[in-house]
Amino acid sequence: MCQKLEFYLRIFFAVYPVHPFNTAKPDLKLLKKEMDAFKTFLESKSGEQFVNTTEFLPFYALPFVPDPTKSQAFKNLFNKKWAEDLRGKLKIFIGHNVSKLSTP
Secondary structure: OHHHHHHHHHHHHHHHHHOOOOOOOOOHHHHHHHHHHHHHHHHOHHHHOOOOOOOOHHHHHHHHOOOHHHOHHHHHHHOHHHHHHHHHHHHHHHHHHHHHHHOO
């Protein structure tokens, strides 16, 4: 669960510069920088573990899409509900694991 959540959080922060949750003006220069960071993650040992998982495989194309906001394949990433669901999963994860971190 932790690794899956991390993967989706990395996607969220990669697209955040142009995401509707971001109240700032969409920043394509920052989007490129974040996509490069996401691509670096995908190429790392941590990211390579997901390449054979059908659920994550489509996201390996994300850094190569010039404008992911206009891509049919990635349109759900720019839906506020997707981000809210991800936030809910993060809250649940933290809620279940924070007590484990504070126990000696």
